[in-house]
Amino acid sequence: MASMEETIKSMLCGTTSGGSSSLISASSEWKAVAACAAKLKATHLRDAARDALENADRNANLLTEAEGIVLDYAREKVDGDAMAALFALARKANVEAKRDAMFNGDVINETEQRSVYHVALRAPKGSSPMLANGEDQVAKVNGVLDRIEDFSDRVRSGAWKGATGEALTTVLAIGIGGSYLGPEFLCEALRAEPAAAAAAAGRDLKFVANVDPVDFARQVAGLDASKTLVVIVSKSFTTAETIMNAKTVKNWLLANVKGDADAVVRQHVAAVSTQLDLTAQFGIAPENVFEFGDYVGGRFSVHSPVGMLPLALQYGMAPMRSFLAGARNMDEHFASAPLESNLPVILGLLGLYNSSFLGYECKAILPYAQALLRFAAHVQQLDMESNGKSVAMDGSKLDFAAGEVIFGEPGTNGQHSFYQLMHQGRVVPAEFIGFAKSQAPYIAAK
């Protein structure tokens, strides 16, 4: 859902679609939101909370639910009028038409002349065709997923072996930015999930992102190269850090695995990339390269082979298919729900309202779940890379501040760290994420 929220905020910060290049901030709808914000800015959270407690309508109106997720925004500095003004602003910005264009595979990334079509990654086999670049992506995406399942099953069963005949029980995934933060967040999220943990027994997945050689040294300490499969993740296969680390890992493999150099690379290295010529040049067998469309931005790529290959190697394909199905459910909600009950739309509007209207520079993401310990770092990229812009789609300079600084740690840890400043020092909009059911029970006395 986080990726959709960013999409919404991006859509809102563009120009209006009326053909003129006037900024959305010149519209009467923007001014109506600004008037609500000016009125509500001084509201203390205490009063919003008291109001919510005493006012059943406020609680009912500022709460919505979809796909098992309850969104309670009764503690935001909004009221019915402010939300109505925000939905009117979304309509003025043609959010619905822009969303539909995105789901239609239209070329809405105008600077790169591409579709923005990561939603195609979540379309299951047999669903309606999703066309981009004149081709159905549903078939393509699912074809690659089947290849990932086949390859990861063979590695996990030991049918695919290293150059010295050993089963490959450790995966070292090399990538940076979206090729690291999404997969790492998901890897951590599944670590203590009972079925995933059972599937990962005896296996290990490690990430190398930083070009600092200390990162590489930390991750390979104690690893047996002859039991290690390396996955190099770079769409362009030219990302400076990743290619530097790819060269380093090749040297490490050749120094530590006996056998013919070509065989070592062929047996121990796979890739996620669209550049088959460059991966071949590196020595990777073409059948062990997993592609995705140019319409997937790095920060949205956890659902692509970028996330699916290393994570399927660690946890098997079953949790991956569940993850994709969950995202698909949210896609369908986003595509079809009215704005007024549309979770990503509401979250996107509140983010815009807090940052560009109320002037709060930050947002804290506070999951009360240790499994989400790297979720804030993932959303930090997703949001700050998407929405930290100073110009509109047509290049005209924004006359308002766009984008929020995202940070966070899991609760209750954060309570013992930075909450004091949130209580006393400054207003920091905060997103609390709770779970009805834990991945793990307490260990009680026998």
Added chain:
Amino acid sequence: MASMEETIKSMLCGTTSGGSSSLISASSEWKAVAACAAKLKATHLRDAARDALENADRNANLLTEAEGIVLDYAREKVDGDAMAALFALARKANVEAKRDAMFNGDVINETEQRSVYHVALRAPKGSSPMLANGEDQVAKVNGVLDRIEDFSDRVRSGAWKGATGEALTTVLAIGIGGSYLGPEFLCEALRAEPAAAAAAAGRDLKFVANVDPVDFARQVAGLDASKTLVVIVSKSFTTAETIMNAKTVKNWLLANVKGDADAVVRQHVAAVSTQLDLTAQFGIAPENVFEFGDYVGGRFSVHSPVGMLPLALQYGMAPMRSFLAGARNMDEHFASAPLESNLPVILGLLGLYNSSFLGYECKAILPYAQALLRFAAHVQQLDMESNGKSVAMDGSKLDFAAGEVIFGEPGTNGQHSFYQLMHQGRVVPAEFIGFAKSQAPYIAAK
């Protein structure tokens, strides 16, 4: 140095010491800084950089060095006048006298009627006495350090054994907030340092902080309880999360280590606490409880047994003594250098200037070193718990916003994540930390 910077900012946000309760913000010195800030706010970083490149004086004046650390602040929105105004403000706030009172062990924590004396933790044997609560802390602190050395040596050598006669090769440290973030940052920082890594061979140190049982489940997955030493870190031994996890770990030990329950707890559990009655009640042998003074705040406790015990168990005492010596060097610099060349003072003033005068809510901490991957989380607590205040020392309400939101990830990872917003979206003051020498070399081809 980070802890001193926070100290400085706290000192600056207090009231003036002239006997009146007027806020520092009412002083002419504050207004002089505000005038400089108003003039410089519109300066673009580009122009500050160009100015620094073309102007040897600016580079020379806005750069200082101490203890092997070079501080270059020529890219801050300050000039000679602004810095002079800031130093005058520091003098108006009696920063030097307040610093001296801190180093003298005076009761400057007025709300709790305590000294603020974590600097005593860094005083080596034989240095001048440092009195708090009427007792010399140098002797006390070093006595406890010697006990930590003795105990950690015995555990590391296998002389101290678990209940079933096994050597204890894994340490599980249980604590939250300052009892977790400081030790974890330091543990990660040493992981790839060659001497520390060699000393840690065959050993493992893990942390459990969160009350979410998933944290515990993640950390004990695959651990052999009969080879595990638990260190419970809680000054009061009543911190809710830590005591919950302490009960959980006791149940886990009793369920997984054969032998008499009392013997299992005695052999497998040590503590860092000041509450010997409560640790004894838990079943921990008094000689395995390591104390520190009530004058050490949790966020400053990494130099106390809170950090030293678990880290000495992992890395041996030698790197710990180096760490303390480095902090002591910086203490001496802080205590004696003129404000104009005092690194913690300058950093504290710049933090205050950026947040309370220029109105930037955030600060990014960007270490170009993977070893510091948890440094920002540590400073986040240190700073945001210290400086997120709405009242002055005498309880009067501040009429300015105090404290910054601290966030960060190591470079170059951050460049592929949130730098875009810093480039385009908003002004985010940033502290870049570089190193002249890496802990690890590149692995070149043979």
